[in-house]
Amino acid sequence: MDSLCIRTRGLTKRFGVRTAVDGLDLEVGRGQTFGFLGPNGSGKSTTIRMLLGLIGPTAGEAFILGHCVRRERLQALARVGALVETPAFYQFLTARENVRLFGRLSAEITEEQIVSALRAVGLEGRMDDRVRTFSHGMKQRLGLACALVADPELVILDEPTNGLDPEGVKEVRDLIRSLAESRGMTVFLSSHLLHEVEQVCTHVAVISRGRLQAAGPVSELVRSRRPGVEFEVDRPDAALEVFRSLLRSDSLSVEGRRVRVTVDESEIPGLNRALVNSGINVSAIERRRQTLEDFYLDVMHREGTVH
Amino acid sequence: MSFAGLVRMEAWKMMRRGRSYIGPAGLLAIVLPTAIGLRYGPMGTEVERYVGSSVTMIGSPLNALFIARVVLPPTVFLFLPLFVSIVAGDQISGEAADGTLRSLLSRPVHRLRLLGAKYLVSVLYAVGLTVFLGVSAFAVGYAFFGIGGLVSFGGGIAYFGVAEGMERLALGYALAGAYQICVCSVAFLLSVFMHSSLAPVGVTFALMLVMGAVGEIPYFERLKPFFFTTYGDLFLQAFRVPLDPERLLRGVAALAAWTGAAFGLASIVFSRKDILS
Numbered sequence: 001m002d003s004l005c006i007r008t009r010g011l012t013k014r015f016g017v018r019t020a021v022d023g024l025d026l027e028v029g030r031g032q033t034f035g036f037l038g039p040n041g042s043g044k045s046t047t048i049r050m051l052l053g054l055i056g057p058t059a060g061e062a063f064i065l066g067h068c069v070r071r072e073r074l075q076a077l078a079r080v081g082a083l084v085e086t087p088a089f090y091q092f093l094t095a096r097e098n099v100r101l102f103g104r105l106s107a108e109i110t111e112e113q114i115v116s117a118l119r120a121v122g123l124e125g126r127m128d129d130r131v132r133t134f135s136h137g138m139k140q141r142l143g144l145a146c147a148l149v150a151d152p153e154l155v156i157l158d159e160p161t162n163g164l165d166p167e168g169v170k171e172v173r174d175l176i177r178s179l180a181e182s183r184g185m186t187v188f189l190s191s192h193l194l195h196e197v198e199q200v201c202t203h204v205a206v207i208s209r210g211r212l213q214a215a216g217p218v219s220e221l222v223r224s225r226r227p228g229v230e231f232e233v234d235r236p237d238a239a240l241e242v243f244r245s246l247l248r249s250d251s252l253s254v255e256g257r258r259v260r261v262t263v264d265e266s267e268i269p270g271l272n273r274a275l276v277n278s279g280i281n282v283s284a285i286e287r288r289r290q291t292l293e294d295f296y297l298d299v300m301h302r303e304g305t306v307h
Numbered sequence: 308m309s310f311a312g313l314v315r316m317e318a319w320k321m322m323r324r325g326r327s328y329i330g331p332a333g334l335l336a337i338v339l340p341t342a343i344g345l346r347y348g349p350m351g352t353e354v355e356r357y358v359g360s361s362v363t364m365i366g367s368p369l370n371a372l373f374i375a376r377v378v379l380p381p382t383v384f385l386f387l388p389l390f391v392s393i394v395a396g397d398q399i400s401g402e403a404a405d406g407t408l409r410s411l412l413s414r415p416v417h418r419l420r421l422l423g424a425k426y427l428v429s430v431l432y433a434v435g436l437t438v439f440l441g442v443s444a445f446a447v448g449y450a451f452f453g454i455g456g457l458v459s460f461g462g463g464i465a466y467f468g469v470a471e472g473m474e475r476l477a478l479g480y481a482l483a484g485a486y487q488i489c490v491c492s493v494a495f496l497l498s499v500f501m502h503s504s505l506a507p508v509g510v511t512f513a514l515m516l517v518m519g520a521v522g523e524i525p526y527f528e529r530l531k532p533f534f535f536t537t538y539g540d541l542f543l544q545a546f547r548v549p550l551d552p553e554r555l556l557r558g559v560a561a562l563a564a565w566t567g568a569a570f571g572l573a574s575i576v577f578s579r580k581d582i583l584s
Binding site: 049052053054055056073074075076077078080082084085086087088089090091092093101102104105106146 | 308312316320323324325405406407409410411412413414415416417579581582583
């Protein structure tokens with residue numbers, strides 16, 4: 001049995017002269033909660049569509065649970081539940097009927113499974129209402145119910161908390177966490193919400209301009225980054241000039257009276273000395289906890305996507 | 308899911324959709340006023356007078372068979388194609404526009420099996436609607452006038468006894484159904500290319516108008532046999548005396564070729580189509 005749930009080799013998609021995904025090599029292990037990050041237009045949705053066989057790759061291959069998506073699409077998707085972009089339903093059917101219809105395309109499912117999936121996303125009170133009466137957030141939950149009803153091994157979720165209120169976001173986050181922890185599912189999650197991904201995912205991959213920029217366990221990626229330090233000073237512009245003469249400019253940023261630098265710990269006393277010698281008063285030096293957001297922005301800085 | 312399961316699913320969806328009932332309601336809205344107009348208006352008397360001057364027959368020509376015959380021309384050329392293309396043209400394009408095509412194809416569903424199921428259900432709808440027209444026209448005609456022999460206009464007046472009249476009507480409706488299947492196939496093919504449920508209806512009608520107009524230009528006479536619209540009036544052959552089997556078969560073969568080509572092309576395009584909506 002393949003230990004990988006998702007594997008892509010040189011996956012490429014071109015639309016005319018535009019390359020949406022460029023030679024993507026991705027590996028998602030079984031049981032992982034995998035965050036797929038990237039700015040708008042970076043190729044996340046195109047990758048997900050290729051994984052699900054909705055669009056064909058120009059080059060390369062994608063494998064799901066050991067099956068090639070292009071050659072064995074039915075086997076590859078047999079144990080996959082997916083929510084792709086804005087969930088779409090038959091508006092003239094009820095929530096229960098939609099879950100039944102989509103669920104039965106994957107497997108034989110019982111009424112009990114349908115009710116259980118709707119209960120899991122908090123829609124048990126509206127299951128016999130037509131979908132046309134649902135809010136965006138409710139449709140998002142219904143999309144999750146459709147993805148989970150056939151008890152899949154791999155769940156692919158594209159922006160699953162889009163349109164949800166804060167309470168809904170937390171519920172979905174808890175649900176995703178429980179999918180991996182108590183049901184042993186592998187979750188492949190595309191999201192813009194870095195905080196959400198950091199709380200839920202064990203592994204991430206960052207994609208930009210169709211190319212993989214970084215991938216690995218969240219803890220390792222965050223640790224791999226040099227620590228951030230904030231200097232609170234009376235003249236931030238002058239402090240920035242001092243640091244610019246000593247450091248790479250892409251490791252600097254200013255927010256109010258705080259100048260943020262990304263440096264090794266051993267460099268902090270030297271920087272402090274330089275500020276004092278330049279007549280700048282330093283009122284505080286604070287070490288910042290590294291977050292996935294720091295890592296992500298760092299990668300995007302290098303890539304030139306964020307300035 | 309098996310092909311039979313997909314057909315059941317698509318048929319169920321069609322039955323739950325409000326737009327599927329526009330056709331039957333629209334046809335009833337044609338059949339009922341026709342019968343009422345002939346029963347209570349001056350048109351019925353004029354028909355009786357005109358037939359009486361041409362054919363010797365006992366009783367009134369107005370009856371169930373006559374109503375079923377008289378509603379055929381306007382419905383075959385206009386209303387049935389409209390109602391059929393509303394449903395067939397929505398099969399892929401409507402789902403693409405709503406995003407449900409993406410939801411369906413993210414599941415382990417064989418693309419061609421799904422397409423085949425949607426096509427079969429559309430064809431059944433086209434056939435069902437034609438049968439509904441015949442049955443409802445017969446039933447309404449029976450309720451208003453009772454039953455009798457069939458008087459048919461078009462290329463001269465023909466009179467058939469009840470039994471032969473029923474047979475001729477059945478053949479006429481079968482030929483009308485064959486044309487609707489062809490229209491259905493063209494709308495279905497266009498549906499594969501488009502992302503709006505109404506666009507295939509408009510393009511199907513535009514195609515029919517263009518083919519009809521071009522076919523009438525003498526310079527393009529040679530192209531006429533290749534247009535499916537040329538065989539729209541094939542149902543009239545069912546009421547000719549005597550029947551022309553060769554002409555009938557040629558027409559049916561042309562409609563079958565169009566139908567097969569349209570579905571074949573739809574299959575090729577759909578199996579390779581990128582689902583971007």
